[in-house]
Amino acid sequence: MRTITVGFLGCGNIGCGVWKLLNEFGEDIRHRAEVRFDIKRILVRDIHKKRDETVPEALLTTDPAAITDDPAIEMVLEFMGGEEPATQYMLRALEMGKTVVTANKMALALNWHLLQAAAEKHRSGLYYEAAVCGAIPVIRTTIDSLQSNRIEAMMGIVNGTTNYILTRMSQEGSAYADVLKEAQRLGLAEPDPTSDVEGFDAAYKLSILSSLAFHARVPFDVIYRQGISQVNAADIAYGKELGYTMKLLAIAKRQGNVIDARVHPTFIPNDHPLASVNGSFNAIFLHGHACDDMMLFGRGAGSAPTASAVVSDMLYAASRETPRHPTFHNENALAPGLRVTDDWHCSFYIRLSASDRPGVMAHITACLGNEGISIRNLVQRDAVASRAQIVLITHDAGERSLRQALSAIDSPDVRVESMIRVEGK
Amino acid sequence: MRTITVGFLGCGNIGCGVWKLLNEFGEDIRHRAEVRFDIKRILVRDIHKKRDETVPEALLTTDPAAITDDPAIEMVLEFMGGEEPATQYMLRALEMGKTVVTANKMALALNWHLLQAAAEKHRSGLYYEAAVCGAIPVIRTTIDSLQSNRIEAMMGIVNGTTNYILTRMSQEGSAYADVLKEAQRLGLAEPDPTSDVEGFDAAYKLSILSSLAFHARVPFDVIYRQGISQVNAADIAYGKELGYTMKLLAIAKRQGNVIDARVHPTFIPNDHPLASVNGSFNAIFLHGHACDDMMLFGRGAGSAPTASAVVSDMLYAASRETPRHPTFHNENALAPGLRVTDDWHCSFYIRLSASDRPGVMAHITACLGNEGISIRNLVQRDAVASRAQIVLITHDAGERSLRQALSAIDSPDVRVESMIRVEGK
Numbered sequence: 064m065r066t067i068t069v070g071f072l073g074c075g076n077i078g079c080g081v082w083k084l085l086n087e088f089g090e091d092i093r094h095r096a097e098v099r100f101d102i103k104r105i106l107v108r109d110i111h112k113k114r115d116e117t118v119p120e121a122l123l124t125t126d127p128a129a130i131t132d133d134p135a136i137e138m139v140l141e142f143m144g145g146e147e148p149a150t151q152y153m154l155r156a157l158e159m160g161k162t163v164v165t166a167n168k169m170a171l172a173l174n175w176h177l178l179q180a181a182a183e184k185h186r187s188g189l190y191y192e193a194a195v196c197g198a199i200p201v202i203r204t205t206i207d208s209l210q211s212n213r214i215e216a217m218m219g220i221v222n223g224t225t226n227y228i229l230t231r232m233s234q235e236g237s238a239y240a241d242v243l244k245e246a247q248r249l250g251l252a253e254p255d256p257t258s259d260v261e262g263f264d265a266a267y268k269l270s271i272l273s274s275l276a277f278h279a280r281v282p283f284d285v286i287y288r289q290g291i292s293q294v295n296a297a298d299i300a301y302g303k304e305l306g307y308t309m310k311l312l313a314i315a316k317r318q319g320n321v322i323d324a325r326v327h328p329t330f331i332p333n334d335h336p337l338a339s340v341n342g343s344f345n346a347i348f349l350h351g352h353a354c355d356d357m358m359l360f361g362r363g364a365g366s367a368p369t370a371s372a373v374v375s376d377m378l379y380a381a382s383r384e385t386p387r388h389p390t391f392h393n394e395n396a397l398a399p400g401l402r403v404t405d406d407w408h409c410s411f412y413i414r415l416s417a418s419d420r421p422g423v424m425a426h427i428t429a430c431l432g433n434e435g436i437s438i439r440n441l442v443q444r445d446a447v448a449s450r451a452q453i454v455l456i457t458h459d460a461g462e463r464s465l466r467q468a469l470s471a472i473d474s475p476d477v478r479v480e481s482m483i484r485v486e487g488k
Numbered sequence: 489m490r491t492i493t494v495g496f497l498g499c500g501n502i503g504c505g506v507w508k509l510l511n512e513f514g515e516d517i518r519h520r521a522e523v524r525f526d527i528k529r530i531l532v533r534d535i536h537k538k539r540d541e542t543v544p545e546a547l548l549t550t551d552p553a554a555i556t557d558d559p560a561i562e563m564v565l566e567f568m569g570g571e572e573p574a575t576q577y578m579l580r581a582l583e584m585g586k587t588v589v590t591a592n593k594m595a596l597a598l599n600w601h602l603l604q605a606a607a608e609k610h611r612s613g614l615y616y617e618a619a620v621c622g623a624i625p626v627i628r629t630t631i632d633s634l635q636s637n638r639i640e641a642m643m644g645i646v647n648g649t650t651n652y653i654l655t656r657m658s659q660e661g662s663a664y665a666d667v668l669k670e671a672q673r674l675g676l677a678e679p680d681p682t683s684d685v686e687g688f689d690a691a692y693k694l695s696i697l698s699s700l701a702f703h704a705r706v707p708f709d710v711i712y713r714q715g716i717s718q719v720n721a722a723d724i725a726y727g728k729e730l731g732y733t734m735k736l737l738a739i740a741k742r743q744g745n746v747i748d749a750r751v752h753p754t755f756i757p758n759d760h761p762l763a764s765v766n767g768s769f770n771a772i773f774l775h776g777h778a779c780d781d782m783m784l785f786g787r788g789a790g791s792a793p794t795a796s797a798v799v800s801d802m803l804y805a806a807s808r809e810t811p812r813h814p815t816f817h818n819e820n821a822l823a824p825g826l827r828v829t830d831d832w833h834c835s836f837y838i839r840l841s842a843s844d845r846p847g848v849m850a851h852i853t854a855c856l857g858n859e860g861i862s863i864r865n866l867v868q869r870d871a872v873a874s875r876a877q878i879v880l881i882t883h884d885a886g887e888r889s890l891r892q893a894l895s896a897i898d899s900p901d902v903r904v905e906s907m908i909r910v911e912g913k
Contacts (some may be wrong), residue, residue, distance in 0.1 A: 354786060354794055
C-alpha cells in the first residue's frame with residue numbers, strides 16, 4: 064500500500080467535494096488501487112470560515128508556500144479558480160516536482176503552455192480532467208482512447224448554466240431575462256453571469272478540448288464567441304416548428320490545416336443526439352475518421368461530479384511511474400502551417416421582417432443568389448405590426464458570403480431580425 | 489522512437505481494419521506517441537484467401553506458434569473470435585510475457601480469470617477495449633475515470649444488430665421476421681443470428697462491463713437472458729402510445745451485496761437518453777454515487793471503429809512501463825458475500841386479452857393487489873376477435889411477485905399476452 068501526501072489549494076465547493084469523496088470512499092479506493100491519500104495541508108483564505116465539510120482546523124493554512132514548497136507534499140490539488148494566483152501556485156508546485164491536479168479551466172486554457180513546459184522540465188505530472196465537463200471523461204477519452212483518430216469535428220454542450228436557461232426557454236417559451244433570474248435564484252447561475260452567458264466559460268473549455276483533439280494548440284483568443292444573452296424566444300419557437308433545437312454549442316472543426324473554433328447559439332435537428340441533452344447536463348459529440356460518431360454525456364459541474372474527476376486524476380497519476388504529456392504541433396501561438404478561419408461553412412437560420420409590398424421576396428432571394436446561397440426552407444408568417452415575418456434556412460454557405468447577403472438584404476423594406484447557425488446535418 | 493513488434497492472430501474484418509489504420513495513420517501515431525508498430529507476422533487460416541487489404545504474403549502464417557512463441561514479437565493482437573482456440577493462444581502469448589490486445593468478448597467473458605491470472609503471473613499486459621462496444625471507451629472509462637465511484641446501475645444498448653432491428657420495427661411497425669431478413673440481406677445480421685438476437689452477445693459484454701463496474705466478477709452464466717425473437721410489433725406500438733421505446737438492454741444493478749444482471753427487451757421512457765440511440769449505434773448509460781448519470785454513445789462494431797479501440801489499447805499499453813490489472817473482490821465464481829438475485833424490482837408492462845364479461849377487470853386487479861402490485865397506467869382497447877385488449881403498466885414491483893400475479897391472472901377469461909420490463913424512471 065502506497066501513501067501519497069496531498070495538499071489542497073482552495074477548499075470551496077469542489078475542495079469540500081474531494082475531501083468528502085476521499086474520506087467516505089477511501090476504503091474502496093485503497094482496495095481498488097492499493098493507494099491511500101493523506102491530506103496534509105489545505106490553503107484557504109479564511110481559516111475560521113464555516114465549510115460544508117468538517118475539515119480539521121490544524122490542516123488549514125493561509126500560506127501557499129506551506130503547500131507548494133513543502134517537500135513532504137507530493138501532490139497538489141488546485142481548486143481556486145481564476146487565472147491568478149492559481150497559475151503561479153501551480154507553476155511553483157510543478158517546479159518543485161509535485162504532481163498537479165487542477166479543476167481550473169481558465170488558468171489551464173490561458174497558461175497551459177507555461178504549465179506544461181514547467182511539468183516537462185521538472186518531470187512533474189499535470190492532470191486536468193476536472194477542468195472540462197466535470198465527471199465526463201472527455202480529457203481521458205481524447206488522450207487515451209482516440210489517439211488513433213483524426214478527429215474532424217467536435218460539438219459540445221459544455222456549459223450547464225446556459226443549457227439550463229435554453230432548455231427552459233425552449234420548453235416554456237419564456238424570455239431569457241426571466242429564466243436567468245430564476246436560474247440565479249436557484250443557484251444555477253452566478254450573480255454576475257457574464258462568464259457563462261457570454262460564452263467565456265465554454266470558450267476556455269473548447270480551447271482545451273480542441274487542442275487535444277487536433278494535437279495543435281487552439282488558443283482561447285482565436286475562438287469566435289457569441290453568448291445567449293441576445294437569444295430571442297421567438298427564434299426558439301420558430302426553430303422548434305421547423306424541427307430544430309437551440310443549444311449553445313462549442314464547435315471545433317479541422318479540415319487539413321484549417322481550423323474553425325467557435326461558441327455560439329446553434330440550431331441542431333431534433334433527432335441529433337445533442338438535441339435531447341437537457342437542463343444542466345453537458346455532452347460532447349465528436350467525429351473521428353476511425354471511430355465515426357461518438358458522444359459523451361453527463362454532469363459537467365457540481366461538487367460530487369467534479370470530485371469524481373479530480374479523484375480519478377489522482378488515481379491515474381498514482382498508477383503511472385512517469386508522467387506523460389500530450390504532444391502538440393505548435394506552442395501557444397498557432398503554428399505556421401495552421402490557420403484559423405472565420406469563414407466556416409454551415410446552414411443558417413434567418414428571420415426577417417418585411418413590409419407587405421410586392422418585390423420584397425424577389426429582393427431577398429436576389430441578395431442570397433448573388434452570394435451563391437440557396438434556400439432549403441422558407442416560411443412566411445402572418446404579419447406582426449403590419450410587417451410579415453419571414454423565416455428561412457439556407458443550404459450550406461460560407462459565413463462571409465452569408466454576412467454579405469444579409470448586409471445587402473437589410474433595407475427600409477426588409478429588416479434582418481436574427482441569424483442563427485445550423486449544425487448537425 | 490520506440491519500435492514495438494506485433495503479431496496478429498486472425499486477419500478478417502477487424503484485422504484488416506487494424507492493418508489499414510496502422511498503415512494509413514502510422515505517421516500521426518509516431519508523432520503523437522513516439523512509438524511505431526512493426527507488424528511481423530499474421531496468423532490466417534488460408535494464406536491465399538483474398539482480403540480487403542493488401543497484406544504481404546510473406547507476413548502470413550498458418551502456425552500460431554510462429555506468433556505466440558516467437559521471442560521477437562512483443563505484442564499479440566487477437567481477432568479470431570470464439571472461445572477456442574483463441575483462449576489457448578492468448579494464454580500462451582501471456583505466458584511468454586507478451587502484451588495481448590483482444591477484441592474477443594466471448595473468450596474474455598468466459599475465461600477472463602484464466603487470462604488475467606496468466607497475465608499477472610507473467611507480468612504481461614492484457615487489454616480489451618475492443619471487446620465491448622467497439623470504439624466507445626467503456627472499458628477505459630470504467631477503469632480509469634470512474635474508480636472513485638460506487639457504480640449503482642448500468643444499462644446498455646450493447647448489440648447493434650438487435651438495436652437496428654428494434655429501431656426499424658418501431659419506426660415502421662414491421663414484424664420481427666421481416667426486419668431480421670432485411671438485416672441479413674444488408675449484412676447487419678449473421679446468417680445464424682442466434683448470438684445476437686437471443687442476447688448471448690449482449691450477456692458476454694454485460695459480464696465484462698458489470699464485473700469492472702462492481703469490482704466483483706459477474707460470471708456470464710448468472711446473467712438472466714431473454715432475446716428479441718419473441719418481440720411483438722403490437723407491444724412496440726402500444727408502448728409507443730404510452731410514451732415508451734423498446735430496446736434490448738443489458739442491465740446490471742448493485743445494492744449492497746446484491747447484484748442483478750440481465751439482458752431483455754425493455755421499455756424506457758421516450759425522453760431517456762437511451763431512447764434516441766437508434767440503428768446500429770451502441771450506448772452505455774450508468775449511474776455512480778459521485779458522477780451521477782453518464783452516457784457513452786458511439787459505434788459498437790464495424791471494422792474501423794473496432795480498429796480505433798484496438799490501436800488505442802496498443803498505444804495505451806505502449807505508454808505504461810508495467811501492466812496494471814483490475815482488482816476484483818472475487819474469482820470467477822461469485823464471492824461468498826455477493827448474491828445475484830432474480831427478484832429485481834422495476835415497473836412492468838403487461839398486455840392481456842380478455843373475454844368481454846363482467847368481473848374480468850376485478851379479477852385482474854385482485855390478482856395484482858394480492859401480490860401488492862399497484863397499477864400506474866391502464867388502457868383498454870377495442871376488442872380484437874371479440875377479446876378486449878388490456879394494456880397496463882405497474883408501479884415498481886418485484887419480478888417474483890409479478891410472475892405470481894400473472895399466473896393467477898391467466899385463466900380461460902384472461903390470457904397474458906406479453907410482459908415487458910420497464911426501466912429508466
